[in-house]
Amino acid sequence: MELQAAGIVSGNVPGVVSITFTADFEGSGMTIKDIARECGVSVSTVSRVLNDHPDVSEPVRLRVLQTIEALGYIPNNSARTLVSSGSDNVGVVVRGTGNLFFSAVIKAVASALEEHGLTMVLRYLDTDADEVRAGAILEREKKLRGLIFLGGRFDYTPQELTRIGVPYVCCSYTNYFGTLNEKDYSSVSIDDRATAYRAVDELIRRGHRSIAALVPSRSDHSISELRYMGYRQALDDAGIPFDEGLLEECGGCFEMPESYEGMCRLLERRRDFTALFALSDTMAIAAVKAIRDRGLRVPEDISVIAIDGLTVSEYLTPTLTTMVQPAEEMGRECVRCLTDMLAGKPSRHRRFEPLLRAGASVVDL
């Protein structure tokens, strides 16, 4: 509270630290004033040190840090040290391990949690596992302070979520098909339907009208169903009738083997399409392989577009045209949402806007 009132701390990344810190001081009965008084400096100077601002002299900086340590506070580890009895564990439950996009998010989440002195407890789930149950078990076993679900169903009920007793953030998905109260959780995602719409619309804009889709499922009440809906909507709005035979549901969670097999089935069935919308980059990579293995060319015979924006997609030939999700920012925002909830602030639902990264896998028809 003090720090925020001083107007020094913005909502930006550097400000996160101090907010957590303030909360911890409150928890331990200390305030930033105690530190300032002990050091003989102003409150704003302590704030600057805590925020790692460059405009503090080295002697003052050292004095402040030493005082903090003397008072039993270890910088960078505020949460654990000051709230003495509490665990600093945050569970990160990952569903869909075949998705390389998650690797990038996990790295960002790991760094951001570390900056808050929180410990990431990572659990990978199989595709079919129930992430809520896994989260509830993890919460009990590891005395979690919070949970981040990386991938999951979009149709939770409040009843189901009573099993989770700590603040939680849905990362890369929302409760679109469910009945949760928005106030009861946070989410960080893209608008999956709109993003798929934009991807397919890009193909239409380039002259394609016979557009196939490769998705895990059209009715999983999850990310796949939403992106399928975006595909359908884009076709509808362009006056292109939906062609059942051009939709391939390959199951799984974006894994390359399943996607490759699915694309092979599609190509055995039909060859009369000029473009493919793949649900994710990994699925697109496998699809491109299947297309080429059958003697067709990308993009000359079939244009391919996807959603994710993996690094590796920039190093393929042709470079994959894809809607880039900002993995790093999304991971960091998840941690901000969670620490804000831990500090008693309201939950929030943050949508990121993917950007089209034009590669060479889409050509004008």
Next chain:
Amino acid sequence: MELQAAGIVSGNVPGVVSITFTADFEGSGMTIKDIARECGVSVSTVSRVLNDHPDVSEPVRLRVLQTIEALGYIPNNSARTLVSSGSDNVGVVVRGTGNLFFSAVIKAVASALEEHGLTMVLRYLDTDADEVRAGAILEREKKLRGLIFLGGRFDYTPQELTRIGVPYVCCSYTNYFGTLNEKDYSSVSIDDRATAYRAVDELIRRGHRSIAALVPSRSDHSISELRYMGYRQALDDAGIPFDEGLLEECGGCFEMPESYEGMCRLLERRRDFTALFALSDTMAIAAVKAIRDRGLRVPEDISVIAIDGLTVSEYLTPTLTTMVQPAEEMGRECVRCLTDMLAGKPSRHRRFEPLLRAGASVVDL
């Protein structure tokens, strides 16, 4: 030895604490008898304290623990576990986040730790960070019982590693250039030198004699230097003189952008080679891109071979020919090594044998 002879401690997880402790005593020249004598209690009483048996009075328990500390024994996992309430945290420190190979290992490590009821505390480091320092900090902050280093330098000294007070496993590397006592740590890796030798030898066997190499560094006392040595040895054994101009050192930690730039520099300098040995799959993927962006073909103009065996490498066109490291098995073996050490069993150094996965990126000359 004493404890084991006393038959008090089993090899199960609950027995972990005391057996490890015995090993530490041996290392420092102390025995459990010294502790018993110093405290004026029996050896079996010390054993009971170490095993956290309930049938020891609180004053005796404290006396034993204090004596252990007073004798200069730095509490490692055993004492720490006894003093604290029993953390089940295992630190996993990852160096080189650009390496997709690690993603597969981390998943296997996560599953295996979970099966043992251990909690994975994951920390990602920048390329230049000191993993030993990071591990030591993590150990203190998170009361770790053990550490797994995923990637690191090969030249540790015993002095350096005194900062680590818990059992640790080096994953994907060993202490080849260092002076650690083999008994003091475990490692799970491939023979990097031999694996690089086999990869380059495969190129030679296919008729290539002008073979370039793309590596982060030839002298980093790490994985890159060893694989470079394998490259040199294979050339030597085939009577092919080393050509300085065909070696490109691109720095970094297998990241694709650095590798792409490095390959571009190599291609600007030289075009008179028919094959490339890339240190890792991600480096090969970026190199193939650079080769094609300059109008050359893989494998018709330049054959490419690498080491790793990522899933994505099977879905490239052409499929990458690569030496496959068994990521899943290696991750699981790391956890086995660690839990065995925690159970008082000796450390071990396990080498896995990579298998050549023939793709389409290498052709006969």
